[in-house]
Amino acid sequence: MPNAQRYPFVAADSILGEASLRPYLPLTLIGRGQTTVTAGLLDTGAAVNVLPFRVGIELGEVWEQQTMKLQLTGNLAQYEARLLLVSAIVDPFPPVRLAFAWTEAEQIPLLLGQVNFFLEFNVCFYRSQLMFEVTPKG
Amino acid sequence: MSTELVQLFPVLRELKRSEKLYVIQFLVSELAQAETELIQPGVAYPVWSPYDAFEAAETMLKALAEAKGE
Numbered sequence: 001m002p003n004a005q006r007y008p009f010v011a012a013d014s015i016l017g018e019a020s021l022r023p024y025l026p027l028t029l030i031g032r033g034q035t036t037v038t039a040g041l042l043d044t045g046a047a048v049n050v051l052p053f054r055v056g057i058e059l060g061e062v063w064e065q066q067t068m069k070l071q072l073t074g075n076l077a078q079y080e081a082r083l084l085l086v087s088a089i090v091d092p093f094p095p096v097r098l099a100f101a102w103t104e105a106e107q108i109p110l111l112l113g114q115v116n117f118f119l120e121f122n123v124c125f126y127r128s129q130l131m132f133e134v135t136p137k138g
Numbered sequence: 139m140s141t142e143l144v145q146l147f148p149v150l151r152e153l154k155r156s157e158k159l160y161v162i163q164f165l166v167s168e169l170a171q172a173e174t175e176l177i178q179p180g181v182a183y184p185v186w187s188p189y190d191a192f193e194a195a196e197t198m199l200k201a202l203a204e205a206k207g208e
Binding site for chain 2: 085
């Protein structure tokens, strides 16, 4: 891919070793005057982006002020989720606006899913080489 | 190719047919065992993907479109 940025798979669990290698993408989120540097799990199976509760708080967002409720599925269905729009920077690319289902769940990674991360970026996985490439949409 | 592997080939070439088959069997077994070890029994692997949250996805797309229009 032209102008692709390469990132390594990283171990999510030192004990599990190779079984825990995941495509975590470093990114910067910009909220209400607050910025946080984090990493999102590229999850092609996720219908939506999901923001763990603590990351929303780090961005200075107020749960009660987010009035648009969302219904998630699977393990996340038991937690309330609300819509949150934030700016995100995947260095060195220009900022994009990402929509998140901000969940009350704490123990999950930040998930980057089909709506709308994969609408904004093209991603190519090279799992056998333990890396992936990202480019902004054309 | 590693140095060890380069040194191994002449040794393998000298083996009897039955020994070569045994080596093949050994390698297949080793590879199968390595694959099995990637997923450990008794370990929980939570799946958090909201893989069919289509209503939420639709709501989020509409919100993005509205925000773009502002």
